[in-house]
Amino acid sequence: MPHRILILGGTTEARQLAGKLALRADLSVTLSLAGRTESPVTQGVPVRTGGFGGVPGLAAYLEEAGTALLIDATHPYAARISANAADAAQLSGVPIMALRRPGWEPVDSDSxxxxxxxxxxxxxxxxxxxxxxxxxxxxxxxxxxxxxxxxxxxxxxxxxxxxxxxxxxxxxxxxxxxxxxxxxxxxxxxxxxxxxxxxxxxxxxxxxxxxxxxxxxxxxxxRRPELPDVPSAETVEALAAMVDHFLEPVAERGV
Structure with a gap:
């Protein structure tokens, strides 16, 4: 049975990551969107739209769906969603990773x-x-x-x-x-x-x-808000390469 992965998205990188992981036969990817954009770009994978009902709701969803891995690929300023994701992952026992796009740095002549x-x-x-x-x-x-x-x-x-x-x-x-x-x-x-x-x-x-x-x-x-300290990568490619490391313990438990 494919490992179920839930990606919390809304960014270009989330869509790219979902498409990259969806090419693997051993993974079943669902992309979750908050629903704030009225006409989102076509995502290319199954999409869930709307909130979960806070930390308890997200934790329950992860457990009921048999989620093997939660990936936070939300916008760098979606601090509440990221915090809820980290707490729900801990509550449900589901591993979590984050895609953290690096911020811009000022250069000469910037004001x-x-x-x-x-x-x-x-x-x-x-x-x-x-x-x-x-x-x-x-x-x-x-x-x-x-x-x-x-x-x-x-x-x-x-x-x-x-x-x-x-x-x-x-x-x-x-x-x-x-x-x-x-x-x-x-x-x-x-x-x-x-x-x-x-x-x-x-x-x-x-x-x-x-x-x-x-x-x-x-x-x-x-400035960017403080985000939870969870395993993360800065690029789609780097995060995709880390996925198997987080799925192995799940497979060993027979989930």
């Missing part, structure tokens, strides 16, 4: 202001009106209603509903990857003088960081 939270980013914008590119996703932008003096450019995969209660906001619907040249053109077209971003890491959305450097504007960067 980053590091903040701990999105609320901190709002405060870091200051009182004087600025033209701000919010590259955070629609879940986070409501906090900027506290600073209505700024002009906002807001990009998201799905529409921001309700729209921000601010005098000036422009909305763009787009899905990455985003090229540096296109990002530079976007910044110039809208007269942007500061970007607010999470340190998501990866190449798909790095274009805006490189573009900010090229045009000489600052980035207010929201």
């Amino acid at each position: 980053w202001t590091l903040v701990a939270t999105v609320a901190g980013a709002v405060e870091a914008l200051g009182e004087a009106p600025r033209r701000v590119f919010l590259a955070l996703g629609r879940q986070e932008v409501a906090a900027f209603e506290a600073a209505p003096q700024h002009h906002y450019l807001i990009r998201s995969v799905d529409p921001v509903e309700p729209r921000l209660a601010v005098p000036v906001a422009t909305y763009l619907l787009a899905r990455g990857p985003f090229r540096e040249a296109d990002e530079r053109a976007l910044l110039v077209e809208h007269g942007i003088n500061v970007i607010v971003s999470k340190n998501s890491g990866g190449e798909a959305t790095y274009g805006k960081i490189a573009a900010a450097r090229a045009v000489g504007i600052g980035v207010i960067m929201v």
Whole structure:
């Protein structure tokens, strides 16, 4: 019987990992999505959508499904989901691994202001009106209603509903990857003088960081949250190579 693997996804790497593992006849892969994106990219493997009901619900699911391995491949800022996954794995006795995309590091000519939270980013914008590119996703932008003096450019995969209660906001619907040249053109077209971003890491959305450097504007960067200390890898290939190590003890128990 194939080993059942549950991947908590929502990232490009999660989809890539699921596709890579699904090629193996000895594995049965299910990808779980939170359901926050209205039109997710086709995943190529069986998909489960929606929450589990916290730690007890996820632990129960893992046990009932006969899951041999749980893989946390969620977004680097999905701290609550990652914490729940680690706790549910411990509660159920199911091994867990994590795919942890490395964050970006500032280089020469970058001008980053590091903040701990999105609320901190709002405060870091200051009182004087600025033209701000919010590259955070629609879940986070409501906090900027506290600073209505700024002009906002807001990009998201799905529409921001309700729209921000601010005098000036422009909305763009787009899905990455985003090229540096296109990002530079976007910044110039809208007269942007500061970007607010999470340190998501990866190449798909790095274009805006490189573009900010090229045009000489600052980035207010929201630091990554603390995540559980579980076995992890930085790339799809490295994690896929580690899977058998975590499945061997399960096979020995006859699960």
